[in-house]
Amino acid sequence: QVQLVESGGGLVQAGGSLRLSCAASGFTLSNYAMGWYRQAPGKERELVAGINPGGRTYYADSVKGRFTISRDNAKNTVYLQMNSLKPEDTAVYHCNRGPSIATIVAIPSGGQGTQVTVSS
Numbered sequence: 001q002v003q004l005v006e007s008g009g010g011l012v013q014a015g016g017s018l019r020l021s022c023a024a025s026g027f028t029l030s031n032y033a034m035g036w037y038r039q040a041p042g043k044e045r046e047l048v049a050g051i052n053p054g055g056r057t058y059y060a061d062s063v064k065g066r067f068t069i070s071r072d073n074a075k076n077t078v079y080l081q082m083n084s085l086k087p088e089d090t091a092v093y094h095c096n097r098g099p100s101i102a103t104i105v106a107i108p109s110g111g112q113g114t115q116v117t118v119s120s
Contacts, residue, residue: 006111
């Protein structure tokens with residue numbers, strides 16, 4: 001059974017940092033592109049960052065230079081380091097997998113995600 005369990009969210013002031021973790025199980029992490037997308041109330045899912053099996057990364061323009069995605073295949077875990085957070089980063093963050101980075105946001109992960117709230 002495929003499971004993706006996100007953690008690390010919370011309430012932080014603007015300019016602060018958070019590190020999200022995604023614990024994966026039920027599949028071989030190294031075979032998939034992994035990524036994070038976010039969804040704020042009333043808004044569509046937005047791909048934030050992705051990393052392919054070879055380590056190539058993608059970042060949305062809105063987070064470039066502030067967020068860093070990484071993966072530890074041995075620990076079956078994907079991370080999202082978020083620095084210089086802004087109020088507009090407030091959303092529920094979800095981890096997902098796919099055959100490519102582009103597919104990360106195509107289908108909801110089904111997980112609960114982790115809430116990130118940035119106060120001004």
